Amino acid sequence: MIEIQGLSRRFGAVLAVSELDLSIARGEIFGFLGPNGAGKTTTLRMLCGLLRPSSGTIRIGGLDLAAAPAAVRRLLAFAPDTPPLYEYLSVREHLGFVASLYGLSAAERDERSRALLPQFGLSAYADQLCKGLSHGTRKKAHLAALLCVAPQVLVLDEPTNGLDPRSTHELKQVLRAARDAGTTVFLSTHVLGVAEAICDRVGILSDGRLLACGTLEELRKSGDRSLEDVFLRVTEASWERSDVAE
Numbered sequence: 001m002i003e004i005q006g007l008s009r010r011f012g013a014v015l016a017v018s019e020l021d022l023s024i025a026r027g028e029i030f031g032f033l034g035p036n037g038a039g040k041t042t043t044l045r046m047l048c049g050l051l052r053p054s055s056g057t058i059r060i061g062g063l064d065l066a067a068a069p070a071a072v073r074r075l076l077a078f079a080p081d082t083p084p085l086y087e088y089l090s091v092r093e094h095l096g097f098v099a100s101l102y103g104l105s106a107a108e109r110d111e112r113s114r115a116l117l118p119q120f121g122l123s124a125y126a127d128q129l130c131k132g133l134s135h136g137t138r139k140k141a142h143l144a145a146l147l148c149v150a151p152q153v154l155v156l157d158e159p160t161n162g163l164d165p166r167s168t169h170e171l172k173q174v175l176r177a178a179r180d181a182g183t184t185v186f187l188s189t190h191v192l193g194v195a196e197a198i199c200d201r202v203g204i205l206s207d208g209r210l211l212a213c214g215t216l217e218e219l220r221k222s223g224d225r226s227l228e229d230v231f232l233r234v235t236e237a238s239w240e241r242s243d244v245a246e
Contacts, residue, residue, distance in 0.1 A: 001026040001153060001184040002047070007056035009042050016042045018208040020056070024201075026152075029175060029185040031199035033192070035235055039208040040188040041081075044157050047186065048078040060153055074102070077151035081158040083142035085130040091141045092117070092126040098145035109148065116144040119174060121167065135162040143171070147178065154178060156187040160194055172198050196227040206235045 002024040009017045017039040024030045034040050045051040047058060049069050058065040065072045086094055092113060099109040117123050120140045125133065130141060139162055146154060154175075160168045175185055175198055189195055195202055196216065203213040212219055212234045219230045 001028075001061060002030075002186065003057075003059040004047070005057050007043070007046060007058065008054045009039075009046060009051065010054045016208050017046070017053075020205075020208075020210055022203060022210070022213070024184060024186060026184055027179055027182045028200045029179050029187070029198055031195035031202040032186065032188040032205065033190075033195060033202055033231060034205035038205040040205055041157055042208075043205070044078070044155055044186070044188055048076060048155055049073060050078075075151065076153040076155060077146040077149060078155045079139075079143055079146055079157065079159060081161055083138045085133075085138055085142060087131040088129060090127045090129055091122055091133070091144075094130055094141060095145045095148050099148045102149040102151075104149060112148045112150075113144075116148055119170070120144045121170065136164060136167060139163060140167060140171075143174075147174065150181075151183065153184045153186065156185065156189075158189055159187055160189065160191050168194065192227045192231060202227065204231060204234045211235065 002022065004020055004022040007017060007020040008015065020043065032040050032043065042051065046053050049065055049072065060072045061075050063072050063075070086097060089097060095113045095116065096109045099112065104112075117126050120143065122137070122140055122144060125137060125141070130138065133141065139159070143159065159171060163171060172194065175187075179185055187199075201213065201215050202219070204211050212230070216227055216230065219234075221233070224230050224233065
């Protein structure tokens with residue numbers, strides 16, 4: 001569903017992402033991991049068409065993002081770490097407005113909203129203005145709005161930031177259900193426990209380069225008991241380089 005080849009992005013002299021190659025199947029939850037400054041958000045922004053690559057290609061659903069950006073955007077929904085809500089709409093209105101941008105009928109919007117509001121624990125906030133919501137509730141409202149349009153590809157940047165344990169648990173269930181319905185989920189996270197619990201495969205990025213990619217079983221070596229062990233081993237060399245530089 002997602003094919004990335006030779007993807008690079010420079011900011012002046014800084015190479016933020018270098019020659020990234022990735023292939024992600026339809027109906028897969030793919031976890032994108034890495035230290036701060038590894039290039040994860042830059043990659044996500046390129047994937048969503050918000051940032052132009054310096055080189056390389058991105059294909060989603062068989063469509064080249066550079067050649068058919070509008071068609072690709074109809075397949076994809078993106079939730080950044082800071083949710084972009086319409087402040088003076090209620091939560092219910094926000095869901096309906098986002099769904100209308102994707103061409104859903106009023107009947108479809110209402111039906112999906114009725115299911116998603118309680119699923120995200122948002123029923124009590126449905127008629128409150130987005131302006132007064134907490135950060136965690138804002139994130140849930142935006143995710144609910146994106147799922148309302150049933151995108152073929154869902155891209156999430158740090159989706160559990162600001163969520164309490166129950167909301168995180170609910171989000172994991174929602175993402176599993178989306179995957180089972182055929183949605184491809186590409187998520188960036190620092191919470192290794194979340195990635196370990198729901199991701200079919202993970203990629204580990206450091207200094208803009210993909211250091212490892214596969215299932216947890218494929219990435220484990222002798223002595224690795226968890227994804228945390230894998231992550232620390234794979235990124236150890238780049239961590240030591242940064243420590244020396246400081």
